[in-house]
Amino acid sequence: MTDQAYRTGRVTLVGAGPGSRELLTLGAVEALRGADVVLYDRLAPVEVLAEFCxxxxxxxxxxxxxxxxxxxxxxxxxxxxxxLAGADVVRFKGGDPYVFGRGGEEVLACRRAGVPVEVIPGVTSSIAVPAAAGIPLTHRGIAHAFTVISGHAPLTAEEYTHLAGLGGTVVVLMGVSALPALAPGLVRAGLDPDTPAAVVERGHRSGQRTTVAPIAALPAAAALAGVRSPAVIVIGEVVRLASEGDAEADALLRRAGEAVAAP
Known part of the structure; x- marks a missing residue:
């Protein structure tokens, strides 16, 4: 019988970032190198496992x-x-374990069982994916705050009103299927229908693509482009700073609006 069978192992929740190996932290790599078992998500950079563990x-x-x-x-x-069988276990999660990753639930399960558990933060896609498209979530004179929401659960009328009145930037994770309800809900709640918005697909991965349109036209533009998950939605004036700056983003917004409005 090995020494491992005589001891309780440990669990490490590792944030893998949005999918690029370059965004793995040193702590993430160290944890993987010491792992006996890895439970991994589809959005984590799975290709690194053969190298590191x-x-x-x-x-x-x-x-x-x-x-x-x-x-x-x-x-x-x-x-x-x-x-409990003695293994050092890594839970390899896309993004950050505590940003809509149910990491808190996994930590509590380990604690209840008396299993030592550690969390290694990851680069969250809510910041990294807009950045990959050249969109800063805050910018002096444009936006001094940002809000991150999940697109999984439908929003209430009160939540729409709150978001529409916050100002700044709204980032929606896992929101592609919610977009047909989300955009008109925000407009009904008072958000300017011409507010710039973008959907960034496969951020930091092969085939990354950005679809830009005014928020009122974004569902139609996304449908026309065949937008699919994984994707991050960004809503706010900072979208005008995408890629090559204001002039280029303004031109993209105009073209997108014209394309959607065309019969």
Whole structure:
């Protein structure tokens, strides 16, 4: 019997960033190199696992829109079971574990079972993906605050009103399917229909693409472009700073509006 069987292992929740290996932290790489078992998500850069933890047992627990192959409670059970069997377990999660990643639930499950648990933050896609498209979430004289929301749950009328009146930048994660309701909901709540908006697909990955339009026209522009997840939606005046600056972004917005309005 190995020494591992006589000890409780540990769980490390590792934020993998938005998908590019270059955005992995040193802490993430160190944790992977010490892993016996890795439970990984579909949005994590899975290709690095063969390099950093070639001897580890790999378990795919990735969720896809509308399809959760491994329920969350089973993921938590696997983390605990492997750790109690003596393994050093890494939960390899896209983005940051605590930004709509259910990391808090996994930490609590480990603590309840008496399993040592650590969280290594990751670069969140809410900031990194807009940046990849040249969109700063804050900019002096334009936006001094930003709000990040999940597109999974429908918003109430009160939430729409609150968001529309906040000012600054709104970032929506996992919001492609919600866009047909989100955009008109914000406009009805008082957001200027000409507010610049963008959908950035596959940020920091091969095939990255940005679709830009006024918020009122964004659902139609996204449908016309065939936008698909994973994608991040950005709403606010900072979108005018995308890529090559105000003039280029303004031209993109005009063209997008004209294309959607055309019969």
């Amino acid at each position: 070639p001897g580890a047992t790999l378990v795919d627990v990735g969720k896809r829109p509308g399809h959760h192959a491994v329920p969350q409670e089973d993921i938590e059970r696997l983390l605990v079971e492997h750790a």
